[in-house]
Amino acid sequence: MTNAQKKRSHEAAIEVYRQDFPALQQTISDHPLVYLDSASSAQQPVSVIEAVAEYQRNDHSNVHRGVHTLSHRATEAYEGARDKIQGFINAASRNEIIHTSGTTESINLVAQSHCRPLLSAGDKILTTELEHHSNIVPWQLVCEQTGAELLVVPIDDRGQLDLDEFDNLLTDDVRFVAIGHVSNALGTINPVKEIVEKAHAFDIPVLVDGAQGVPHMQIDVQDLGCDFYAFSGHKMYGPTGTGILYGREKLLEAMPPYKGGGDMIIEVSFNGTVFNELPYKFEAGTPNISGVIGLGAAVDYLQSVDLQQIARHESWLLDYMTQEIGKIDGIRLIGTAENKAGVQSFLLDDIHAHDLGTILDHQGVAIRTGHHCAMPVMSFFKIPGTARASLALYNNTADIDQLIVALKKAQQLFA
Amino acid sequence: MNTAFDTDDNMRDLYRELILDHARNPRHFGKMDDATHCADGINPLCGDKLRVYLRVNEDQLIAAAGFEGSGCAISVASASLLTDLIIGLPSSQARNYYSAVTQRLSNPDTIVAEPDSIDLGKLKALDGVREYPSRVKCATLAWHAMNSALNNQSTPVSTE
Numbered sequence: 001m002t003n004a005q006k007k008r009s010h011e012a013a014i015e016v017y018r019q020d021f022p023a024l025q026q027t028i029s030d031h032p033l034v035y036l037d038s039a040s041s042a043q044q045p046v047s048v049i050e051a052v053a054e055y056q057r058n059d060h061s062n063v064h065r066g067v068h069t070l071s072h073r074a075t076e077a078y079e080g081a082r083d084k085i086q087g088f089i090n091a092a093s094r095n096e097i098i099h100t101s102g103t104t105e106s107i108n109l110v111a112q113s114h115c116r117p118l119l120s121a122g123d124k125i126l127t128t129e130l131e132h133h134s135n136i137v138p139w140q141l142v143c144e145q146t147g148a149e150l151l152v153v154p155i156d157d158r159g160q161l162d163l164d165e166f167d168n169l170l171t172d173d174v175r176f177v178a179i180g181h182v183s184n185a186l187g188t189i190n191p192v193k194e195i196v197e198k199a200h201a202f203d204i205p206v207l208v209d210g211a212q213g214v215p216h217m218q219i220d221v222q223d224l225g226c227d228f229y230a231f232s233g234h235k236m237y238g239p240t241g242t243g244i245l246y247g248r249e250k251l252l253e254a255m256p257p258y259k260g261g262g263d264m265i266i267e268v269s270f271n272g273t274v275f276n277e278l279p280y281k282f283e284a285g286t287p288n289i290s291g292v293i294g295l296g297a298a299v300d301y302l303q304s305v306d307l308q309q310i311a312r313h314e315s316w317l318l319d320y321m322t323q324e325i326g327k328i329d330g331i332r333l334i335g336t337a338e339n340k341a342g343v344q345s346f347l348l349d350d351i352h353a354h355d356l357g358t359i360l361d362h363q364g365v366a367i368r369t370g371h372h373c374a375m376p377v378m379s380f381f382k383i384p385g386t387a388r389a390s391l392a393l394y395n396n397t398a399d400i401d402q403l404i405v406a407l408k409k410a411q412q413l414f415a
Numbered sequence: 416m417n418t419a420f421d422t423d424d425n426m427r428d429l430y431r432e433l434i435l436d437h438a439r440n441p442r443h444f445g446k447m448d449d450a451t452h453c454a455d456g457i458n459p460l461c462g463d464k465l466r467v468y469l470r471v472n473e474d475q476l477i478a479a480a481g482f483e484g485s486g487c488a489i490s491v492a493s494a495s496l497l498t499d500l501i502i503g504l505p506s507s508q509a510r511n512y513y514s515a516v517t518q519r520l521s522n523p524d525t526i527v528a529e530p531d532s533i534d535l536g537k538l539k540a541l542d543g544v545r546e547y548p549s550r551v552k553c554a555t556l557a558w559h560a561m562n563s564a565l566n567n568q569s570t571p572v573s574t575e
Contacts, residue, residue: 029425351488352463352485352486352487352488353461353487354461354463354487354489354550354553355430355487355488355489358429358547358550359426359430362425362426369461370460370461370462371461371462375462378462384461384462384463384464384485384486385461385462413426413430414430414435414488
């Protein structure tokens with residue numbers, strides 16, 4: 001196939017998915033919207049929007065409480081989503097699926113409920129230079145509370161982890177490893193399975209921050225072997241305010257509750273309270289019912305599409321985007337790891353990323369600009385921030401071509 | 416030049432030649448060793464950080480002003496225009512400018528009239544940001560830092 005034919009065949013394959021996303025059918029400043037910010041938050045398919053609306057319209061009520069029909073329906077849909085997610089990531093039990101408000105809460109939960117009681121001065125937690133702030137700050141907090149120390153695996157100038165240094169840092173003093181599956185700022189895919197194996201050789205549990213992993217690849221937590229896997233709904237075409245903590249049942253059972261309140265108890269009296277069993281022990285208060293139902297619909301959507309075909313498409317489109325951006329004089333690509341998901345960070349001439357973002361927005365192109373909540377990565381590259389284009393299953397080459405046109409216009413404006 | 420944006424008034428309104436000129440060649444840029452006042456301004460949205468230096472003499476006149484740091488075209492140009500303007504002014508008048516500029520840029524629906532004794536002059540080139548709420552913070556960053564420096568606040572000010 002010629003390149004043009006390849007391009008056409010890729011466009012045809014994903015055009016059907018594009019139609020599922022109403023937000024993509026709009027114009028911004030008289031230009032068709034080109035949405036290249038899915039790593040921040042992905043657009044939602046109509047099936048997710050409708051699932052949420054259907055609950056709001058007909059089934060709105062509280063879960064796990066009422067004997068009436070609406071509460072039954074709400075509970076069924078809410079708990080049904082848990083089953084869907086269990087299947088989606090191949091967890092061994094539904095008790096291992098905890099609904100949270102997002103990756104951030106999932107990680108904080110593990111830091112406070114799993115790590116904090118086990119840590120004391122001199123213990124070490126191992127994380128990496130590549131992480132999002134949500135996989136750094138919770139560990140800094142728990143270190144401050146316990147006197148433990150946070151060790152950081154460095155990266156190289158392509159944005160890849162220094163695995164030799166990981167081996168050096170992995171000692172008997174390390175109590176926990178927290179690592180991102182895919183870097184949100186650079187797109188680097190970390191060898192998490194290998195890292196889990198190495199940590200387990202020392203009996204050290206591993207949390208994987210999967211916020212950027214779940215949207216781009218089929219996740220099998222049992223195959224990865226990790227002890228905790230955290231992710232967010234809104235990066236996988238679901239609603240904001242939803243997230244999952246997967247945890248091994250044995251570890252979750254041993255952990256004290258993270259928050260206290262309704263729904264996480266069996267019996268409350270002032271003589272003592274009996275906590276509920278898993279997974280409810282970690283779900284205090286009325287949950288984000290509509291959001292979780294939407295998340296369930298997002299899982300249905302992802303299971304209805306050909307994930308392997310999408311992965312191939314995203315990988316092809318990433319190559320196309322990187323190649324086309326790279327052709328522009330004055331471009332500096334940030335993050336050139338060998339193994340990457342659909343994210344490319346870059347700088348253009350000496351135009352500040354923030355200016356670039358505004359000018360691109362004016363051409364209908366939505367990208368993320370700034371430090372991407374990964375200030376240590378920016379410090380490593382000695383830059384205040386980057387422009388970042390990120391891909392989802394609905395992006396096509398026309399999107400990339402419009403990005404290139406907009407970048408060239410920005411260059412002209414600042415020339 | 417810039418033919419691509421000839422019909423694109425909004426972008427030209429935001430990135431006027433004066434702004435681009437000050438962004439490319441910021442005036443009074445660099446560390447000042449004999450400053451009497453100094454404060455940082457941080458925009459957490461993008462991580463930009465500017466440090467504004469002032470040398471205020473015994474008559475409360477701003478004898479010298481400067482800044483350093485990194486920022487977008489809007490924040491650097493605004494800092495550059497600020498330093499150009501306030502050198503030689505009484506510190507009280509610099510504060511008046513601070514109020515006038517921050518109010519004018521933060522109220523997209525109404526142009527706040529220039530108070531008596533204030534001539535915004537070139538600073539009106541920043542008016543374009545009024546259409547871009549997320550960029551108002553860029554334009555006011557140096558101004559908040561200057562105000563904080565005059566108030567002798569030691570903690571960095573944030574535009575969030």
